[in-house]
Amino acid sequence: MDDIRDFPAIDVHAHYGPYVRDDSSDLQNRLASGDAETVVARARRARTEWTVVSPLLGLLPRGRADAAEGNREAARIIPATDGLLQWVIIDPTRPETYEQAAEMLATPRCVGIKLHPEEHCYPITEHGDALFAFAAEHRAVVLVHSGDENSLPADFLPYAERYPEIRLLLAHLGNGGGAAGDPSTQVRAIQASTQGNVYVDTSSARSIMPQLVEWAVGEIGADRILYGTDTPLYSAEMQRARIDHAELTDDQKKLILRENAVALLDLPGDNHS
DSSP states (O other): OOOGGGSOEEEEEEEEBOOOOTTSOHHHHHHTOBOHHHHHHHHHHTTEEEEEEEEGGGTOSTTTOOHHHHHHHHHHHTTTSTTEEEEEEOOTTOTHHHHHHHHHTTSTTEEEEEEOHHHHTOOHHHHHHHHHHHHHHTTOEEEEOOSSTTOOHHHHHHHHHHOTTSEEEEOSTTOSSSTTSOTTHHHHHHHHOSSSOEEEEOOSGGGGSTTHHHHHHHHHOGGGEEOOOOTTTSOHHHHHHHHHTSSSOHHHHHIIIIIHHHHHHTOOOOOOO
């Protein structure tokens, strides 16, 4: 393949649905929204074959989201939409979501579990053992929001160490609790892990900082970093361009854009060299 921009990516961190935040304007909420068809159309423009989504209905508005209803919606929409795969959401304050996860993890389009302590308003340190014991029982990949008060990357490490059967994907490379936060928190957590089961995705506005992706590759290797966009909150095309134009080798870019996701999520590994 002559041009990395034609290489088919897998976006491991995306959403669909209406964005609803009490502290956002109506315009911001509208601009950050997108239905499943919109997400897929943008993914095609970003040369993305698969997009792994969780429904915004199950995450927003903060503190009032219905994760169970979001999962039920996703179970209808994702199998009917070419190009989408599912993260099933577990909210530990909603026991029904554990039951849903047990069922949905056995379906072909569901690749793992999504946790969001910030939107569901609980510290991971209070519910981590139950959540990760469940994930270990199902040998699941777990995508977690990371970088804020309830979800510090270092706070997830004891569970990754205690349950080596799970694979932990820390979302939002560079997110350290706001614009002035420490952009190294996810990378430092991976460096502190000992089980080889912790990864990070690029689904952060901070990832567009000059040299952040390249610095992360130098610190932990390209095989620990996966491509994510957080679309429709951010532009999928912009996030793709960040990796396409990174100061990395094409082999490193292919790992980030697709090959790590194929291995981590056990997806078909067609030859796209």
